[in-house]
Amino acid sequence: MSPALPPDFEWGFSTAAYQVEGAVAVDGRGKSIWDTFCHLEPSRTKGANGDVACDHYHRYEEDFELLTRYGAKTYWFSMCWSRIVPLGGRDDPVNEAGIDFYNRLIDALVRRGITPWVTLYHWDLPQALHDRYGGWLDVEESQKDFERYARVCFERFGDRVQDWITLNEPWIQSIFGYATGGNAPGRSSTNKQCTEGNSATEPWIVGKAQIMSHTRAVIAYNQDFRGKQKGRIRISLNGDFYEPWDGADDRDHAAAERTMEFHIGWFANPIFLKQDYPSCMREQLDDRLPAFTDADFAMLRAAETDFYGMNYYTSQFARHRDSPASETDYVGNLDELQQDKGGTPVGEESGLGWLRSCPGMFRKHLTRVYRLYGKPIYITENGCPCPGEDKMTRDEAIDDPFRIRYFDSHLDAICKSIQEDGAEIRGYFAWALLDNLEWSDGYGPRFGVTFTDYNTLERTPKKSALLLKNMFAERQGIKVAAS
Ligand code: PNW
Numbered sequence: 047m048s049p050a051l052p053p054d055f056e057w058g059f060s061t062a063a064y065q066v067e068g069a070v071a072v073d074g075r076g077k078s079i080w081d082t083f084c085h086l087e088p089s090r091t092k093g094a095n096g097d098v099a100c101d102h103y104h105r106y107e108e109d110f111e112l113l114t115r116y117g118a119k120t121y122w123f124s125m126c127w128s129r130i131v132p133l134g135g136r137d138d139p140v141n142e143a144g145i146d147f148y149n150r151l152i153d154a155l156v157r158r159g160i161t162p163w164v165t166l167y168h169w170d171l172p173q174a175l176h177d178r179y180g181g182w183l184d185v186e187e188s189q190k191d192f193e194r195y196a197r198v199c200f201e202r203f204g205d206r207v208q209d210w211i212t213l214n215e216p217w218i219q220s221i222f223g224y225a226t227g228g229n230a231p232g233r234s235s236t237n238k239q240c241t242e243g244n245s246a247t248e249p250w251i252v253g254k255a256q257i258m259s260h261t262r263a264v265i266a267y268n269q270d271f272r273g274k275q276k277g278r279i280r281i282s283l284n285g286d287f288y289e290p291w292d293g294a295d296d297r298d299h300a301a302a303e304r305t306m307e308f309h310i311g312w313f314a315n316p317i318f319l320k321q322d323y324p325s326c327m328r329e330q331l332d333d334r335l336p337a338f339t340d341a342d343f344a345m346l347r348a349a350e351t352d353f354y355g356m357n358y359y360t361s362q363f364a365r366h367r368d369s370p371a372s373e374t375d376y377v378g379n380l381d382e383l384q385q386d387k388g389g390t391p392v393g394e395e396s397g398l399g400w401l402r403s404c405p406g407m408f409r410k411h412l413t414r415v416y417r418l419y420g421k422p423i424y425i426t427e428n429g430c431p432c433p434g435e436d437k438m439t440r441d442e443a444i445d446d447p448f449r450i451r452y453f454d455s456h457l458d459a460i461c462k463s464i465q466e467d468g469a470e471i472r473g474y475f476a477w478a479l480l481d482n483l484e485w486s487d488g489y490g491p492r493f494g495v496t497f498t499d500y501n502t503l504e505r506t507p508k509k510s511a512l513l514l515k516n517m518f519a520e521r522q523g524i525k526v527a528a529s
Contacts, residue, residue, distance in 0.1 A: 048523070049521060049522050049523030050460075050461030050462075050464055050465050050521050051460075051461065051464070051518065051521045051522045052522065053522050053523070053524060055472065055473060055474070055518065055521075055522055056119060056120050056161075056424070056472060056473035056474070057118070057119060057120065057473060057474045057475065057476075057514070057518050058113070058118040058119055058120035058121050058122060058160070058161075058163075058475050058476075059113065059116070059118055059121060059122070059475060059476050059477075059478065059479035059495065060121075060122035060123065060426065060427055060475040060476070060477050060478060060479065061102070061122075061123050061124070061478050061479050061480070061482065062123070062124040062165070062168035062169075062214065062482075063123070063124045063125060063126040063129075063168060063170060064078065064080045064096045064099070064126065064168070064169070064170045064483065065096065065099060065100075065168075065478070065482040065483045065484070065485070066099050066100040066102040066478075066479075066480065066482045066483075067096070067099060067100075067101075067102050067103045067126065068096065068097060068098040068099040068100065068101040068102065068103050068104075069098075069101065069103030069104065070096060070097050071097075072103070073129070073141070073143035073144060073146075073147060074129075074132055074141040074143045074144060075126065075128055075129045075132060075141070075144060076128035076129075076131075076132025076133055076134065076141075076172050076173065076174060077128060077172070077173040077174075078126065078127070078128045078170035078171060078172055078173055078230075079169075079170065079171045079172075079173055079176050079181065079223075079230040079231040080096060080169065080170050080230045081095075081096070081173065082173055082176075082230065082231070083229070083230035083231060083232050084096060084097075084230075086232070088239075090228070090232060090239060090486060091485070091486050091487075091488050092486070092487060092488030092489075092490065093488065094483060094488030094489050095483075096483050098503075099482060099483050100480055100481075100482055100498050100503065100505075101503050103147070105503065105505075106150075106151055106154060107154060108505065109479065109480065109505070110154050110155060110158055110160065112479065112480075112496055112505065112507065112511070113155075113158070113160055113479065114158050114160070115507065115511075115512070116495070116507070116511050116512065116514065116515060117514075117515035118160060118515075119160065119161060120160065120161045120162075120163055120209075120473070120475070121155055121160050121161070121162060121163065121479070122163040122164075122165065122211075122426065122475050123151070123162070123163075123164065123165070124164070124165035124166070124167070124168035124170075124214065125148055125164055125165070125166060125199060126144075126170055127166070127167060127170060127171065127172050127195050128170065128172040128173070128174075129141060129144035129147065129148075130144045130145060130148070130195065130198060130199065131172065131194075131195055131198065132144075132172070132174070133172060133174040133175075134171070134172030134174050134175040134178075134191055134195070135174070135175060135178065135191050135194075136190055136191050136193075136194035138174075140198055145202050148202075148203060149202075149203070152203060152206050152207060153206075156206055161208075161209070162206065162207050163207070163209040163210075163211070164199070164203065164207050164209070164210055164211070165210075165211040165212075165213075165214050165282070166192075166195065166196055166199055166210065166211065166212055166213070166263065167192070167212065167213045167214065167259075168214040168215075169214065169215075169218070169219050169223075169229065169230065170230075171230075171231075175187075175188065175191060176231055181231065182219070182220075182223075182224075182251075182252040182255045182256065183224075183248060183251055183252060183255070184255070185251060185254050185255040185258060185336065188255045188259060189255060189258040189259045189261075189262050190262070192259035192262065192263060193259070193262040193263055193266055196212065196262075196263035196266060196267070197266050197270070200266070200267055200270075200271045200275070201271075204271050204275040204277060205275065207277070208275060208276065208277035208278065209277060209278050209279075209280075210267065210277060210278070210279045210280070211279075211280055211281060211282050211355055211426065212259070212260040212263045212264065212279065212280075212281050213256055213259065213260050213281055213282070214282045214357070214426075215282060215283065215284040215357055216253060216256035216257070216260075216281075216283070216313055217253075217283065217284055217285070217309055217310075217312065217313065218284055219252065219256065220249040220250075220252040220253045220256065221249050221376055222486075223249075223252065224243060224245070224248040224249045224252050225245040225248070225249040225374065225376050226245070227239065227240040227243060227245075228486050229485060229486060233248060235374070236374050245374040245376075246334060246373040246374050247334050249376060250331060250334055250335050250336060251336055253312055253313070254336045254338075256313075257313060257316050257317060257346075258342065258345070260281050260317060260349075260351075261317070261345050261346055261348075261349040262345070262349075263279070264279050264349035264350070264351055265345060265348050265349045267279050268348075268349070268350060278352040278353065279351060279352055280351055280352055280353040280354065280355040280424065280426075281313070281317060281351060281354075281355055282355035282356070282357050282426040282427070283310055283313055283314060283354070283355065283356065283357070284309070284357045284358075284359075285306060285309040285310040285356075285357075285358070285411075286309070286358075286359070286360050286361050286362050286411075287306070287358075287361040287362075287404070287407040287408065287410055287411035287414070288301075288302040288303075288305050288306055288361065288362050288363065288364045288382075289302055289361070289362075289363055289364070289386070289392075289407065290302045290363065290364060290365075290386075291363040291364060291365035291381070291383055291386050291387050292365070292386070292387040293386070293387075295366070297366040298363075298364060298365055298366050300366065301364040301365060301366040301367075301378065301379075301380040302363075302364040304326045304364075304378040304379075304380065305364050305377050305378045305380055305382070306414075307324035307326050307327065307378070308324075308326070308327060308376065308377055308378040309377075310415070311323070311324035311327070312324070312327060314354075314415075314418070314419050316338065316346050317346070317349075317351060318351065318354070318419040318420070318421060319419070320343070320346050320347050322337075322338060323335055326378060327378075330371050330375070330378065330379065351421070352421070352422075353421050353422050353423065353424055353472070354415060354416075354419055354421040354422070354423045354424070355423075355424050355426040356411075356412070356415060356423050356424065356425050356426060357425075357426055357427035357428070357477075358408055358411060358425060358427070358428055359401050359427070359428065359429070359430065360392075360393070360400065360401045360402050360403070360404055361392055361393065361402070361404035361407035361408070361411070362382045362383060362384060362392060363382070363383045363384070363385065363386045363392060364380045364381070364382060364383075365380055365381040365383055366379075366380050367379050367380055367381065384402060392404050392407070393405075393407075394448075395433055396430040396431055396432065396433060396448065396452070397430070397431030397432050397433050397434060397435045397436060397491060397492070398430070398431055398487075398491050401430055401431070403430065403448075403451075403452050403455065405452075405455035405456050405458065405459040406459065408456055408459040408460075409459035409460075409462050409463045409467070412459065412460065412463040412467075412469050412471060413463050413467040413468075413469050416463075416467075416468075416469035416470060416471075417469075422470040422471070422472050423469065423470065423471045423472065424471075424472055424473040424474070424475075425460070425471070425473065425474045425475065426475050427475060427477040428453075428456055428474065428475070428476060428477060429449070429452070429453075429476050429477035429478060429493050429495075430448070430449060430452045430493065431491040431492050431493055432446050432447075432448035432449050432492075433448060435491075435492045436490045436491060436492060440497050440499060440506055443492065443497050443508065444497050444506055444507065444508045444509060445508075445509055446508045446509055446510050447509075449495070449508065449510040450509060450510045450513055453476065453510060453513075453514060453517060454517060457474070457517055457518070457521060460474065461521055474518075476495060476514060477493055478493045478494050478495070479494065479495065479496060480494040480495070480496035480497075480498050480505055481493065481494035481496065481497060481498040482494065482498065494508070495507070495508050495510050495511035495514070496508060496511055
């Protein structure tokens with residue numbers, strides 16, 4: 047059989063600005079909602095904040111040296127909006143020192159022959175926009191400010207950056223930020239730690255703001271930059287695969303499909319299909335889901351997004367509920383479970399409760415997403431912490447057979463989805479290049495292929511980091527010299 051992956055299959059590692067950069071108060075950077083959230087008392091982030099994080103801001107050369115050692119072709123990182131436009135708005139000044147930093151980063155990658163790919167937004171909204179008009183809660187204002195920020199990035203970096211992601215995981219930004227309140231800006235009416243918010247309405251408004259922001263950025267790119275820069279643009283959507291809890295119950299089959307519509311269709315229907323939200327969402331949420339006007343639809347149709355960016359970590363079982371949905375339900379009125387009716391676990395436990403290794407369902411997920419939305423897929427995040435890794439010493443943690451198996455089995459799933467199911471899959475990014483701030487879980491869970499010592503900031507490659515190159519080469523039919 048011919049190799050499953052083509053020789054030009056793109057792969058590399060990813061990170062996000064607030065999780066690794068640190069240097070939050072240097073060179074004119076404005077505050078983001080995560081700076082504020084991480085400094086709330088009592089702490090909502092296990093006492094952790096991104097003030098220093100991995101200090102990637104000052105240590106990027108060392109980190110890129112690792113990329114070279116690992117054989118990565120590509121590196122995917124996010125830019126911090128408030129480094130570039132500290133106050134965030136379309137009439138606010140651009141911070142040249144912030145531009146210089148990202149220029150240095152990009153040039154350092156290019157010098158090493160590593161292709162830089164950029165996410166414009168990974169959850170770190172400028173605090174000034176949140177204060178000025180409620181940030182993502184103002185659909186009209188936020189999309190105009192995001193477009194201007196995106197244009198600045200295309201203008202200043204687009205000569206060297208040809209691959210863009212507009213937004214990372216708008217579902218997590220909407221639901222964790224505005225329904226459960228577990229992420230910044232920490233708004234919720236169901237979470238006792240939160241003083242403000244409306245979980246029944248706000249997440250759906252924030253969803254629309256992000257859909258339209260993505261749309262405006264794509265239109266701007268296509269109209270004013272694509273011709274000259276010849277790049278590509280996408281969005282990264284999270285979402286687990288769901289199977290029915292009771293395979294013999296049609297209502298559980300429907301529940302599994304419904305929750306994938308609530309997680310993915312919410313964004314993918316308008317963006318890729320140019321349609322309203324999935325009908326199951328309209329039925330349950332009714333006019334709490336903001337409508338798309340004719341003008342919105344015209345914009346959605348004008349915004350051709352090249353690819354589907356998929357962040358995938360795990361899968362679950364869905365069990366229908368007989369009672370009516372509560373007003374604050376956001377998954378489609380069902381239970382999400384890690385065991386099916388017969389007690390079979392969905393997959394092997396990792397180092398985090400929500401994440402089990404489910405490569406077989408990953409394959410089904412890839413195939414389903416390709417069939418529904420019809421765009422070639424890039425896996426923009428995939429990875430895990432190993433069981434017990436948060437308590438390990440460095441020397442224990444760098445031996446990571448669980449992660450190696452996780453990568454290997456998930457790459458097999460990709461190959462099968464391509465070869466046997468006919469999906470188009472073009473690239474893969476392991477999350478993450480190095481252990482970093484895992485948001486509200488603080489510095490506990492370690493997703494990196496590189497161990498970060500948070501006292502000394504010393505980096506040490508884990509075994510998985512050095513093996514990925516061969517895992518790809520084998521599947522691409524590339525001969526590798528024995529090392
Ligand atoms: C992603 N969940 O978020 C993010 O894009 C990364 O920044 C993050 O570090 C990574 O996954 C690992 O968590 C998610 O609870 C956070 O299902 C939580 C979930 C999924 C994705």
